[in-house]
Amino acid sequence: MVNETWCDERNIQELKSFCSPDLEFLTIKCRPHYLPREFSSIIITAVYIPPPSRHINGSERTLFNSLLCKLETIYPEAAFIVAGDFNKANLKTRLPKFYQHIDCATRGGKTLDHCYSNFRDAYKALARPPFVKADHDSILLIPAYRQKLKQEAPTLRSVQCWSDQSDSTLQDCFHHVDWEGKVSGNMTEYKQCSYSLRKAIKQAKRQYRDKVESQFNGSDTRGMWQGLQSITDDKKKSSPVTDQDVLLPGRLNNFFARFEDNTVPLTRPATETCSLSFTAAEVSKTFKRVNPRKAAGPDGIPSRALRACADQLAGVFTDIFNQSLYQSAVPTCFKRATIVPVPKKASS
Known part of the structure; x- marks a missing residue:
């Protein structure tokens, strides 16, 4: 049929x-x-x-x-x-x-x-x-x-192909980069932005304080009580406290405290005992082993770029790796990964 x-x-x-x-x-x-x-x-x-x-x-x-x-x-x-x-x-x-x-x-x-x-x-x-x-x-x-x-409207995407001259062009760009200047320049800009932010926060707090104090100087009784409520964080009266409400903080404390284990002290390893370090030659050798056909990670940097510019990037990455070992801390960006689950059929 x-x-x-x-x-x-x-x-x-x-x-x-x-x-x-x-x-x-x-x-x-x-x-x-x-x-x-x-x-x-x-x-x-x-x-x-x-x-x-x-x-x-x-x-x-x-x-x-x-x-x-x-x-x-x-x-x-x-x-x-x-x-x-x-x-x-x-x-x-x-x-x-x-x-x-x-x-x-x-x-x-x-x-x-x-x-x-x-x-x-x-x-x-x-x-x-x-x-x-x-x-x-x-x-x-x-x-x-x-x-x-x-049903979906067609979209246009521009795709850049990796030509034979891309390797040499990218190597030349990394070779002429002043890494020391970049780092110092970024730190100076960061300090200036941090100072401007702290200054703006202090100014906003000062303005808010003047606004609340001005409500006491005038004859506006309603505004004065609003100012007192804002300062004391006073709200409407709630229902009478019951036995359950009195015991609630203790139950919450016991619930969240069950995850704590004070038997093992959280001590940070001493930095002076760490003797492990990397050299630029080792980092460059590792970069040259990267599979160029692998997909890029969350940073979007293609593995082919790391392999092609291994000698130019080895120095700055060596400093980052050694600082991470010295401080016993891994940068947050190194902990991110793109995970794609691949379903597998059940074996018969």
Whole structure:
């Protein structure tokens, strides 16, 4: 019953079938030749509910709902399509995340045939004449879904290629950099900014103090009380203190103090006992071993640049590494990493 030009038999798998006097359905999984990138497969369920039944009752309803919920958990990236003759039953009340796409009458002015899916605006339904002696009108479903790739506006990105002259250009730039001047210049600017910040904070505090004191000099009684409330941090009266409120600080103290362990003193290793150090030749040799095809870290520096400019960068990095060993402290930027979890299939 499946068009081979859309999906061949090798990519069709029967998942579940059920037949009873009140409910019949068949569920298959298809992996067609062409499929939107956001969907891994299509799970189709054909349903038939006999006319006497208005709802899926009892165990049949539980079985059908649990089946769809289980399949959604197993195949979270699949597209689900549930279609068939529902008569007067309605799947929307049981599965609110599904959308019904047939809005035209299929028999006697009523919509008895439904088509549900887990994505909005999937199809546009058009009524067609019934087949031969069938008592239901046929429905033509025209795909109206737009792929996410087409929904998003195209973006332009500029990519710079690493040419043969890039290595020599970058080496020449690092070779003429005055690292000592850069460090001293940055420290001077940092001290100036720190001084300006402290000065601005003191000035803001002085202005706030003058504002509060001015409320006592005038005849504004309301402003005076507002000033007192601001100074004393006085707020509205709270409810009477209960026994639970009195015991709350002790319970919080015991809760957070359980993480402390005073048996082991936190002592910092003496810096004078550290005899480990690196040389510029060792750092340069390590940089030249870096794999140029590895992705860059959080700093965005490509590994190819470290390898190409190993001799030019070895000196400044040697000073950083030795200072880190001497002070027994690792810079924060060295502790950052980009971690990409790669799922692995369970071994059979």
